[in-house]
Amino acid sequence: MLEEIKVRIESAVPGCQLEIIPNGSPSGQHSLLLDPPHALEVAKFLRDDPELRLDYCSNVTGVDWLDTEQSPGHLEAVYHLYSMEKKHGPIVLRMRTENRSDKVHLPSVTPIWRSAEFQEREIFDLYGIIFDGHPDLRRIMMWDEFEDHPMRKDYVEPDDYEYEPTPHDHVLTRAKEHVERNPQ
Amino acid sequence: MDQKLKIELSKQGIVTTTLEELYNWGRKNSVWPMTFGLACCAIEMIATSMARYDLARFGAEVFRPSPRQADLMIVSGTVTKKMAPQVVRLYNQMAEPKYVIAMGACAISGGPFKQGYNVLKGIDRYIPVDVHIPGCPPRPEALIDAFMTLQKKIDEQALTGTGRPRHLVADAPSEFVVPRFGAHDLEPPKNPDVFHILNNDEPCSAGEVDARRD
Amino acid sequence: MTSRLTTPVYEEMPEDISDRIDQGELLEIALGPHHPSTHGVFRMDVVLDGERVVKLKPVFGYLHRNHEKIAESASYLASMPYTDRLDYICSLSNNWAYALAVEKLAGLQVPERAEYIRVITAELTRLVNHSATIGFLTQEMGASGTPLMYAFREREKILDLFESLTGSRMMCNYMRFGGCRVELPSGWLEQTKKIVEEFPRFLDEYERLLTGNEIFMARSQGVGVLKKNLAINAGITGPMLRASGVNYDIRKVDKYGIYDRFDFKIPLGEHGDVYDRYMIRMLEMRESLKILNQALRDIPAGPIMDPKAKIRGFRPKPGESYGRIESPKGELGFFLISDGSPNPYRYRVRPPSLINLTVLEDMCRGYSVPDTIVIFGTVDIVLGEVDR
Numbered sequence: 001m002l003e004e005i006k007v008r009i010e011s012a013v014p015g016c017q018l019e020i021i022p023n024g025s026p027s028g029q030h031s032l033l034l035d036p037p038h039a040l041e042v043a044k045f046l047r048d049d050p051e052l053r054l055d056y057c058s059n060v061t062g063v064d065w066l067d068t069e070q071s072p073g074h075l076e077a078v079y080h081l082y083s084m085e086k087k088h089g090p091i092v093l094r095m096r097t098e099n100r101s102d103k104v105h106l107p108s109v110t111p112i113w114r115s116a117e118f119q120e121r122e123i124f125d126l127y128g129i130i131f132d133g134h135p136d137l138r139r140i141m142m143w144d145e146f147e148d149h150p151m152r153k154d155y156v157e158p159d160d161y162e163y164e165p166t167p168h169d170h171v172l173t174r175a176k177e178h179v180e181r182n183p184q
Numbered sequence: 185m186d187q188k189l190k191i192e193l194s195k196q197g198i199v200t201t202t203l204e205e206l207y208n209w210g211r212k213n214s215v216w217p218m219t220f221g222l223a224c225c226a227i228e229m230i231a232t233s234m235a236r237y238d239l240a241r242f243g244a245e246v247f248r249p250s251p252r253q254a255d256l257m258i259v260s261g262t263v264t265k266k267m268a269p270q271v272v273r274l275y276n277q278m279a280e281p282k283y284v285i286a287m288g289a290c291a292i293s294g295g296p297f298k299q300g301y302n303v304l305k306g307i308d309r310y311i312p313v314d315v316h317i318p319g320c321p322p323r324p325e326a327l328i329d330a331f332m333t334l335q336k337k338i339d340e341q342a343l344t345g346t347g348r349p350r351h352l353v354a355d356a357p358s359e360f361v362v363p364r365f366g367a368h369d370l371e372p373p374k375n376p377d378v379f380h381i382l383n384n385d386e387p388c389s390a391g392e393v394d395a396r397r398d
Numbered sequence: 399m400t401s402r403l404t405t406p407v408y409e410e411m412p413e414d415i416s417d418r419i420d421q422g423e424l425l426e427i428a429l430g431p432h433h434p435s436t437h438g439v440f441r442m443d444v445v446l447d448g449e450r451v452v453k454l455k456p457v458f459g460y461l462h463r464n465h466e467k468i469a470e471s472a473s474y475l476a477s478m479p480y481t482d483r484l485d486y487i488c489s490l491s492n493n494w495a496y497a498l499a500v501e502k503l504a505g506l507q508v509p510e511r512a513e514y515i516r517v518i519t520a521e522l523t524r525l526v527n528h529s530a531t532i533g534f535l536t537q538e539m540g541a542s543g544t545p546l547m548y549a550f551r552e553r554e555k556i557l558d559l560f561e562s563l564t565g566s567r568m569m570c571n572y573m574r575f576g577g578c579r580v581e582l583p584s585g586w587l588e589q590t591k592k593i594v595e596e597f598p599r600f601l602d603e604y605e606r607l608l609t610g611n612e613i614f615m616a617r618s619q620g621v622g623v624l625k626k627n628l629a630i631n632a633g634i635t636g637p638m639l640r641a642s643g644v645n646y647d648i649r650k651v652d653k654y655g656i657y658d659r660f661d662f663k664i665p666l667g668e669h670g671d672v673y674d675r676y677m678i679r680m681l682e683m684r685e686s687l688k689i690l691n692q693a694l695r696d697i698p699a700g701p702i703m704d705p706k707a708k709i710r711g712f713r714p715k716p717g718e719s720y721g722r723i724e725s726p727k728g729e730l731g732f733f734l735i736s737d738g739s740p741n742p743y744r745y746r747v748r749p750p751s752l753i754n755l756t757v758l759e760d761m762c763r764g765y766s767v768p769d770t771i772v773i774f775g776t777v778d779i780v781l782g783e784v785d786r
Contacts, residue, residue, distance in 0.1 A: 025717025025736065025768020026505030055630050061733050074491065080720055080733070080748075084630050084646045090720060114751050140700040141785065142302065142458035143266050147367040150301045151467060157301050158369035219434050222459055222567065224486035226438070234550040249434035267439055267460040270431055291472055296480065297463040299471070321568060 003089065005052070012049070013041045021094065027121035031078065031092035035052050036106055040133075041097055043112045046081065046091070054081040054091055057113035062123035064100070064152050074101045075129050079109070079116075097129060100152075108134040204343045207365050212338040213243040215283070218254035220274070225288040228321045229260045237324035242331050242343045251277040256334070258327075259313075262290035269362050273299025274357040275311045280351035283338075285330055286313045288318045296320065298338055309374040311360055314381075410648045415452060418515060419445060424452060428509060431460050435471055435538050435771045438781030442758075442770075451637040454759045458752075461785040462721040469745035473499055474575070477745065479636055482569040484747060485783045487530055488523040490560070490724045493573040497720030499732035500575045504703050513656045518590065519572065520723075521686040522560075522694070525597065526553050527726035528679040533751035535676065536608065537619055538775045547606065552600050555593055576707030580610040587694060594690045601683060609677070618672035622773035625670065632756045636728030637682065638777065641667035641674040646728040648724040660689045661698075673774040713740055727751055727778055749777035 006018050016038035021031045034042055046054045059080040067073035082089030087119045108131035110117045120131045121140040128149035131137060139146065148155055159178055171180045190200055221229055233239045248254040251274045251377060252344045263271055275284070286307055289295035294305035307313065314337060317330045347364065350356045363370040418424045430441035439460035445453040465484065469477040481496045482489035494516055501508065508516075533549030557567045562583055564570040572579050608614050624634070629642045639646060647664045649657045665681035667674030716738045722731035728750025733742040754777050762770045 004535060023717050023719075024715050025503045025719050027502040027717065027719035027721075028719060029718065057633055058729065059731055059733055059742070059746070061746045063735065063744050067364070078733070080731075084644060087646070087651045091544055092720070111631065114628075114631045117632075117756055126569070139459075141462040143365045143459075145365045145367060150464070155301070156375070220432065222439055227486060229570065231550060231554070234554075236549050236551070236554050262463055264460060264462055266462065267431065270460075274432060276663060292534055296483070297468065299468060300464040301467070302459075302462045302464055323567070388606070 002032060002091075006032060006050070008052075009042055009045060012045050013038055016042055018042075029090060031094050033094045033096065036095055039107050040109070040112065043093075043109050047112055051086075052091075053083045053085045054086045054089070055080045055113075056089075057109065057115045058082050058090070060116050060123065062127040062129060062151070064127060066153050067100070067105035074098065075100055075104060075127055077106060077120075077123060077129060080157055104128055104132050105132055107132055108137075110134050125149070161170070190208065206340050207343065208341060211281070212221065212335040215243055215256045215338075216254050217244050217247050217256040217258050218249045218251055218274075220257050220259060222259070222263065222267065223290065225260035225290070227323045228324055229287065229327065232324040232327045237251045237328060239328065242335070243326065244331065247277070251275075252279060253293065254278060255281065256283045256285065257285050258285045259291040259307050260287040260362060261293060262384065263307045264302045265304050266302065266365075268304045268307075268310065268370060269364070271307065272310050272360055272362045276362070280358050281349055282358075283315075283334060284311060284313045284350075285315045285327075287317045287319075287327060287330070288322060289318060304370075305346065306379075309379045310363065312378055321328050355385070415445065423447075427604055430457075430769075435775070437534065437775075437779055440779070440781055440784070442774075444534060444767070444770070446767070451765060451767065451770055453763050454762050454770070456755055456758055458781070458784050461671075461762060461781045463786065466745050466747065467786045469743060470743070473740045474714075474742060475709070477571070479569065479571045479621075481747075482571055483781045483782055484749070484786060485725065485727065485730070485751075486568060488527045488726050489568055489570045489779060490519045490523045490572060490624075491723060492730065493570065493728045494520055494655075495721065495723045495725065496732050497573040497575055498723060499734050500714070501719045503717060503719040503734050503736055504575065504712075506707050508655075509575055509701050510656075510703060511699050511700040512702045514579050514693055515572065515582065515653060515702065517561075517657070517660075517693050517758040518690060518697070519563075519570075521690050522556050523722050524686045524726045525683055526556050529600075531555060531775075532604070532608075532676060532679060534613075535772070535775045538771050539614070545604070548600070548604065552597070559586070559590060559593065562589075574703065574707070574709075575604075575712070576704030578702045581702055587697070589632075589695055589765075590690075594687060595693065596645045597687055598684070601740065602681065605680065608619075609680070615673065617769075617772060618676065620669070621672045621765065621769050621778065623671050623762055624757060628757060629670070633753045634728070634757060635750055636724070636726070636754065637675055638728070638754055640664065641678045642670035643668060648722060649731055652722070654723060660692050662686075663687050672776050673771055711740070713738060718744075722748070725750060727780070727783070728754060730783075749775075749783040751783045755779060755784065 002020055006020060009018060010016065017035045019033040021033055023030045050080055057079060061078045063076040063078060065073050065076060077095045079093040081091045081093065095106050097106060100108065104124060106129055108120055109135060110120060114124055121137060124137055125127050125139045125141050126149055193200055231237065257275060257278065270293045286292050290297065291307050294303050298305055315334050317326050318325055327385055341347065361374060379380045419426050424442055425446045427446065428441055428443055432441040433611035441457040443457060444451050465480050468480065475749060478493060478496060481492040484492050488600050488785060508563045529549040529552050536545040537543060560570055561567050563586060564572045595649045622639065624642050624646055626642050629639050630644060643666055645664060650664060665678050667678050714736045716736055718735040720731055720733045730750055731748035733746040734742050737743040758774065761773050
């Protein structure tokens with residue numbers, strides 16, 4: 001079913017490169033990888049096409065893939081689309097950035113589906129993906145003077161482990177490090 | 185005064201008391217809380233003030249929204265670093281004598297969300313707390329028990345001498361430092377005048393604590 | 399019927415108003431985060447022209463407890479108590495949504511009796527949530543405390559049921575991947591039947607008090623209208639969407655669990671105003687009672703846990719899944735990415751309350767400040783879910 005949708009999108013929006021990413025779990029929700037330059041046109045086609053009518057963007061998720069030996073790391077945004085008119089779904093779309101440090105721009109789908117407005121702001125706040133075309137991109141969960149992107153996998157928490165009544169495992173190692181750093 | 189004499193006199197319609205007893209009796213039976221619900225414990229606090237576990241019969245007649253008119257701040261719910269300056273500001277705006285109940289595990293020490301970049305690990309890092317209630321969330325009966333403990337604490341405060349409450353000591357501070365938002369954490373991360381760490385031992389796991397004790 | 403006091407003045411977004419704010423013509427204030435009527439620590443930066451709202455920006459994050467990051471370092475089962483604390487008024491439906499997502503990820507089957515227990519607890523949770531919402535709504539309109547007391551009286555009866563079943567009034571932690579945690583105690587079904595039989599009397603009492611009430615109708619009809627197209631585009635779900643006239647209920651669309659065996663209707667509204675959202679919640683409570691009667695009649699005997707489900711050493715295959723249910727507030731979904739280890743690689747909660755707040759500005763523009771509070775009350779948010 002996803003292959004048919006891929007063929008239809010490729011015939012409607014020329015020049016776009018799509019790729020089906022299979023899903024290993026029994027849920028069977030395979031996803032479609034979009035390329036950022038054509039993402040807005042593909043999204044508009046998916047929303048307005050009379051057979052698909054995917055007018056409800058349910059969930060926008062940010063994912064952080066660290067650098068491995070096989071491939072450089074990248075950040076990713078996953079979109080789950082449903083149709084309120086035809087009552088089918090979900091169709092899963094993905095968009096990837098090029099790397100984790102400086103090329104982190106992706107087009108925003110908020111002009112097409114307004115439900116992505118707060119969710120894209122949250123991904124900007126916690127992961128650092130900058131969405132071009134978003135009407136109001138600023139921090140939503142953390143305070144404005146905060147400087148890190150906390151949900152990334154390599155984020156280090158601030159050191160406030162002064163007193164731990166029953167530490168164990170990694171909390172014990174951090175409490176010991178804290179005492180070494182501040183001898184009293 | 186002799187207890188038997190007191191009872192004899194009261195049977196004749198003469199009530200004897202001391203100024204301290206009268207003052208504390210009036211104060212402890214009319215503690216008005218402030219509506220300060222942050223998270224899940226707030227729902228239990230509302231349920232405590234509803235018809236089944238009525239908190240009004242203990243003197244908490246109305247929950248005042250304004251801090252200037254309230255005596256008690258029940259910090260119910262997780263205090264996050266984004267909310268902490270507001271909590272301290274509200275505490276500073278309350279008029280003396282003022283009390284704080286830390287309700288629930290999150291207000292005591294961060295609770296189940298302790299490992300977090302945005303969670304303040306206990307409200308007693310910035311303001312002095314009188315009663316702590318453990319639980320997640322504590323039952324309404326536990327909140328009533330904490331209220332009664334607070335009443336007992338108020339009752340035992342002497343009017344003169346070293347045991348007198350904070351609002352009768354001329355140079356005890358009643359306003360505390362409001363933290364600012366920093367780049368990675370709040371500044372300052374804790375208030376050393378308020379947050380006393382009792383034991384400075386080397387951190388160790390629970391099994392070693394028992395070994396050291398023996 | 400639209401009263402003169404609640405006619406909106408601005409229909410569209412005014413252009414650039416920052417110079418009008420600087421000159422003092424418009425007033426910019428912050429409603430919250432400590433406010434008696436916001437449902438928790440929530441702030442709204444409003445720009446006012448007299449009493450009318452010109453611009454409104456919601457600010458949250460005051461309860462951001464990094465639930466998603468904690469879940470990445472905890473196992474799948476260890477995240478189950480944290481889902482209770484998301485929408486802390488209805489904890490059992492949060493548990494079901496998470497269990498559904500993990501069962502899709504790992505391909506587990508749930509036995510019949512467990513499905514019936516899940517439906518019964520979810521519909522009881524819907525009763526609890528809707529009565530609390532309507533109680534808080536009347537309190538925000540000014541009836542300080544009395545209808546809320548009646549609503550909480552009913553809520554306490556149902557919380558007693560939860561306590562005898564799961565051990566805790568609010569944070570139940572009852573569902574497991576592949577079934578439920580413990581068997582129903584003896585006499586629980588009879589107690590539930592008695593409460594379900596008495597509940598319509600409370601609903602009739604409430605309707606007599608509120609539905610035909612002149613003050614209630616004048617304050618709620620025509621206030622905070624949400625149009626159908628905007629609701630669909632902004633991703634609104636739950637009673638807010640159905641009050642605007644869109645027939646989308648995930649219990650009928652996805653047919654998760656065994657909802658296709660029950661006979662119930664979906665109430666729809668026409669105007670999309672505050673009065674419609676109140677009526678939708680009252681009617682949904684009556685439909686929930688119908689479902690409860692059918693479920694209590696038909697529940698079979700049997701096991702409550704999938705025999706192939708592993709409690710220790712639960713490592714699903716690498717993959718991802720998205721599972722969603724119709725929680726009392728809207729669509730609650732969980733997105734999980736697994737990489738074969740005992741902890742999830744990415745754990746995401748799709749919060750209905752956060753998405754429903756997208757249209758707060760459009761609904762409130764042009765109305766006065768007390769109307770804003772009432773409109774905000776019908777959006778029915780819980781900060782534990784908005785901020786996670």
